[in-house]
Amino acid sequence: MLVATFGRMHFSRQAAAMFPYDRFVKFEELTSLLKAAVDSHPSLARMASIGNSYEGRPIWYVTLTNFSTGEPLSKPAFYVDANIHATELAGSVAALKLIDTLLSGYGKREDVTRLLDTRTMYVIPRVNPDGAEWAMANHPKYIRSSVRPYPYNEDAIEGLEAEDIDGDGRILMMRIRDDNGPWKKHPTEPRLMIRRDPVEVGGEYYRIVSEGRVKAYDGFNLPVARPKTGLDLNRNFPEEWRPESAQLGAGDFPTSEPEVRACVEFINKHRNICGGVFFHTWSGVLLRPFGTKADDEMPPEDLWVFQTQGKKGEELTGYPAVSVFHDFKYHPKEVITGTQDWLYTELGSYAWVVEIWCPMREAGITNYKYIDWFRNHPIEDDLKLLKWTDEVHQGNGYVNWYEFNHPELGQVELGGWNRFHTFSNPPAHLMEKEVEKFPDWIIFQALMSPQLDLHSTCVTPLGTDLWRIDFGIQNTGYLPTDVSKLTRQKKHVRGVIGEITLPEGATLIEGKQRVEGPQLEGRNNNHTLVSFFPGANATQDRHRFTWIVRASAGTRIALRAMHDRAGSVQTVAALGS
Numbered sequence: 001m002l003v004a005t006f007g008r009m010h011f012s013r014q015a016a017a018m019f020p021y022d023r024f025v026k027f028e029e030l031t032s033l034l035k036a037a038v039d040s041h042p043s044l045a046r047m048a049s050i051g052n053s054y055e056g057r058p059i060w061y062v063t064l065t066n067f068s069t070g071e072p073l074s075k076p077a078f079y080v081d082a083n084i085h086a087t088e089l090a091g092s093v094a095a096l097k098l099i100d101t102l103l104s105g106y107g108k109r110e111d112v113t114r115l116l117d118t119r120t121m122y123v124i125p126r127v128n129p130d131g132a133e134w135a136m137a138n139h140p141k142y143i144r145s146s147v148r149p150y151p152y153n154e155d156a157i158e159g160l161e162a163e164d165i166d167g168d169g170r171i172l173m174m175r176i177r178d179d180n181g182p183w184k185k186h187p188t189e190p191r192l193m194i195r196r197d198p199v200e201v202g203g204e205y206y207r208i209v210s211e212g213r214v215k216a217y218d219g220f221n222l223p224v225a226r227p228k229t230g231l232d233l234n235r236n237f238p239e240e241w242r243p244e245s246a247q248l249g250a251g252d253f254p255t256s257e258p259e260v261r262a263c264v265e266f267i268n269k270h271r272n273i274c275g276g277v278f279f280h281t282w283s284g285v286l287l288r289p290f291g292t293k294a295d296d297e298m299p300p301e302d303l304w305v306f307q308t309q310g311k312k313g314e315e316l317t318g319y320p321a322v323s324v325f326h327d328f329k330y331h332p333k334e335v336i337t338g339t340q341d342w343l344y345t346e347l348g349s350y351a352w353v354v355e356i357w358c359p360m361r362e363a364g365i366t367n368y369k370y371i372d373w374f375r376n377h378p379i380e381d382d383l384k385l386l387k388w389t390d391e392v393h394q395g396n397g398y399v400n401w402y403e404f405n406h407p408e409l410g411q412v413e414l415g416g417w418n419r420f421h422t423f424s425n426p427p428a429h430l431m432e433k434e435v436e437k438f439p440d441w442i443i444f445q446a447l448m449s450p451q452l453d454l455h456s457t458c459v460t461p462l463g464t465d466l467w468r469i470d471f472g473i474q475n476t477g478y479l480p481t482d483v484s485k486l487t488r489q490k491k492h493v494r495g496v497i498g499e500i501t502l503p504e505g506a507t508l509i510e511g512k513q514r515v516e517g518p519q520l521e522g523r524n525n526n527h528t529l530v531s532f533f534p535g536a537n538a539t540q541d542r543h544r545f546t547w548i549v550r551a552s553a554g555t556r557i558a559l560r561a562m563h564d565r566a567g568s569v570q571t572v573a574a575l576g577s
Helices: 027-040 090-105 110-118 129-136 258-269 300-317 339-347 370-375 379-392 419-424 428-435 439-447 485-490
Strands: 045-052 058-064 077-082 120-124 159-162 173-177 183-185 193-195 206-210 212-215 273-281 285-288 321-323 350-356 398-406 410-417 452-463 466-475 497-501 507-510 514-516 542-550 556-563 567-574
Touching: 027 045, 027 058, 027 090, 027 129, 045 258, 058 090, 058 258, 077 090, 077 439, 090 110, 090 120, 090 273, 090 350, 090 428, 090 439, 110 439, 159 206, 173 398, 183 206, 258 339, 273 339, 273 439, 285 300, 300 321, 300 350, 300 439, 300 485, 339 350, 339 485, 379 398, 410 419, 452 542, 452 556, 452 567, 466 497, 466 556, 466 567, 497 542, 542 556
Parallel strands: 077 120, 077 273, 273 350, 285 321
Antiparallel strands: 045 058, 058 120, 159 212, 173 206, 173 410, 183 193, 285 350, 398 410, 452 466, 466 542, 497 514, 497 556, 507 542, 556 567
């Protein structure tokens, strides 16, 4: 539901400095920046809210299109959102970079101009404003997603809770000396902690845990407290939703959380959405469905489209494009779902997750396997990362261990990887370079969408004020009007609707005033010129509506064709001209 809209407000801001790209912005500043961008481009941008977060903050979205060429719902659309996970703030920066690229590029770049003249973009820079505020607080708290207490509304009474315990604005690691600890110092780089060998004894060993407070510490056990805020909004979408026992953070029921319900309701109301990109961090990879099934269960034609999009994504971003199910499982025996699976599986729109940023790649580590790398990798990789952060991240990525008198544990050391600014997000000075990789790929995908266009209009006199009207339309987009084979299987959208509007005195003799035609194919399934598969119909991208009317010469008849996803086209047939 649209709960708030902004009219024309007066801000003076140059397009070149539309948003900052070397820092994260809190909610109030984000709101002001979006207002300014919209006000500076009133013919191309509007701002509204899809709903409110758990703590009552509006979830802003920006509609981008040339409003003089038609209303947003009358054009094919592309959806982008970001920052559904609290600490993944680089996603918001990437969404702002997309808005900037489109607004500043209109009239200067042919592809951007064509996109906004013929398509609509919906961009939500921050799905989860509450969690983001926690992550950016002076005394930060890092949680997975929503701030709503879940699954129990109670504070832990014992155990370790991650916290910035020394008040320096960072949540690092704690190193505790222990003869039975599983970690030890690297022999030549003592800052770096490595695993103790399986049969090793007699050395100097440590336990390493997150920086934080320990409630009810008994001097012996050091359990990690279950987070009070255990929701994962990306697991709350309807597609193959599973309860907490099967998927952590799933919520009470599908779309139980206001942020997710707002996204789902928005997308369902905007049937013109043909595809989407969801910005997350991190791993430096482009992820496509399925999350729960193998590729051979996907319609081959849809897989081929995903592969086409993925190939272009690899070319433009340098990120590999892979399947979640085949290449990005958190555990080989478990599956995960999220917005991209829901948008494709339920609605048939092509959808990708961008996992922004890969420090391993920056450090020269090329032979790594995404999720598996986090579980186990060579010590040499850690040394490369440490060298990289010393040289490029000015030492802010890895903090040298320093002593701290912990209120519960006594003397400990704080330090290690500053994961929030090194892994979860790019360093500030590398942020713009990273996020500017994505707008061109999104523009490419949006321009693949179907597009209804006028082919021809023919009026044939039949005598005695009878006229035959032939209204020919075509799909000039790459994708078919219903976008995917999965959409067609589920009959999610109607075929092209043809409509004739008669003025007073005219009579419809043959045909219906409104009639449903077929889906129109695009160019995505053309075989090569050496293929032995014959084409079923060389003009599957066209359709002609025909009516016979009785009216006097000179009468003007309004004709219109429309499709939920492919837009609309209209013309006027003048009888006898």
